[in-house]
Amino acid sequence: MAYWAAAPVKRYDVKMRPRFIRWGAAALVLALPFVTHVVLGQGWVRILDFALLYVLLALGLNIVVGYAGLLDLGYVAFFAVGAYCYALFASPQFDLHWPLWALLPMGALLAACFGVLLGTPTLGLRGDYLAIVTLGFGEIIRIFLNNLNAPVNITNGPQGVSLIDPLHVGPWFLEKTYHLGGIEVPLVINVYFLFLLAVVLAVHLSHRLENSRIGRAWAAIREDELAAASMGLNTRNLKLLAFAMGATFGGVSGGLFAGFQGFVSPESFTLQESVMILCMVVLGGMGNIAGVVLGAVLLSVLPEALRGLGGLQEFLFGRIWVDPSNLRLLVFGIALVLMMLMRPEGLLPASARQRELHESK
């Protein structure tokens, strides 16, 4: 089928989706932390918080990989920049205690600068060369964070920065436990709503970007850079913009991460982390916001859910046969392979991409 014949139908479907489903989904997302808190306890709400953080990161990487088609294997570097920016300016390390509303934009801006710094020399590179350079860049940032404790102590080296100021937004202190009409609202739920706000903004921004002039230009570059350039698109600036935009998301989530954890160290920013975020984007469905969100939630919750394997073994066999921490990752790896084999285009692929795949067959 030609592309124009399928497009209007899709639009119509989206508009006519019953309103109650949307409201139902919204109510579910709002009620989720309270229900989880009561049923599964604090630990699981914390996992949800981290899932939201990963959604933010995955949405950021989606701009670079999904929209502009630039394979970035060092994305966690921007996360690290944002986190250390927050950590250094809101902790006893330099005895600075700046507020969140100043540090988040600062972290975002700094990450964007690093994005441009990474993008400028790599623009001429083809796909896989770009991947390895971004990978190297991520490692360089991590090695610097690890070693910048001598001769001048900036990052405190492998020990990391601790005692970071807890998050607070104006009069709303997130580490306090509030009581709303008899319902307890502890730190983890407060953080959930702060992160949720960030995710909602990020989804909105991604959605607007996708359908904007810039988004269409990125799609053109992704599909055929040469053709895009000959249509008069300034591919250099557009690619830099994609890097900077993606990095901004990383910087913001880094700041939120540092404030939530109260502690950052280079160990949180390894290549494995970049790879995991990339898996979320690809597995969920590159370029499709719903898919990316699904992938991020799934891959961040799955390893935690698999922690139950130890208990399951005891229940089934009466003793632990296999070290649960190894088994957890083993099952995770197998699941990753199987999911990809069954749906190579991702769980919820972008509609344009799916059309391409089925047309070419």
Next chain:
Amino acid sequence: MDIFLQQLVNGLTLGSIYALVALGYTMVYGIMELINFAHGDVVMVGAMVALTVLQALTGWGVPSGVALAVAVAVAMAVCMALGLAIERVAYRPLRRAPKLAPLITAIGLSIVLQQLAALIWGRSYLSFPSVLPTASMSWHGVIITAIQGLIIVLATLLMAILLLLVKRTALGRAMRATAQNPAVAQLMGVNTDRIIAFTFVIGSALAAVAGVMVAAYYNVGNYTMGFMLGLKAFTAAVLGGIGNLPGAMLGGLLLGVVEALGAGYIGDLTGGFFGSNYKDVFAFLVLIGVLIFHPNGLLGSRAREKV
């Protein structure tokens, strides 16, 4: 000057190991345009298998030379089977899938291999039995140990054999044809599926040897040892121009030398500001530098963009 030569020798040793692993990356990339993320873990499996066999054989009192040969042979056989299995399970079903899909299955397999190794061999470091001669020779103050000599000679030999195989045999011709254009190669009667499987097998065999070398050189083996090595080797392959066999060799040697010299001199060059813990930065900076000025790597042919 002594330090310079000594670091050069150390770098060449490390570099020839990098080169062997890089060949595996570059062959697979040349044929399928795919980064085989699980390759580093194949190296690890090779090292661990060889260590186990060696420990068992030396325990039974088998002479060390024989034990080493058997260990290498077993490691190669296991890795070849593993390479074949990886290709069959993770890559062949995705041959027509979007480009990033096999990357994810490769990452998944890499996790699986590491965790399986942790389950089989545990998380502790296995030590390499002392089966290798500890003799060394000294020349103008430069010390070359027997292990270093052995590694360099063996790696050179293997690379020469590989080059002969690819350039001179019918199989090598089929490999080159598949790399150039799989569809046309198939029309010419090349069984491309078999050639791809064969490429994985050769790469894995080289990886097994490299794994034994690393374990012998550093005297240890661990289930995480493949990761950084794989990363460095892939960097080396890109440095030399990915898809290009002599490029991978050159890139590997160069990366090893740069790393060793960087570790030796970075403190003096920066007045003690940066220590040798920045040696990895050095390797990546060289890579980025080369790619900026020569985007296709040192020996890579300039790929024309198709309209």
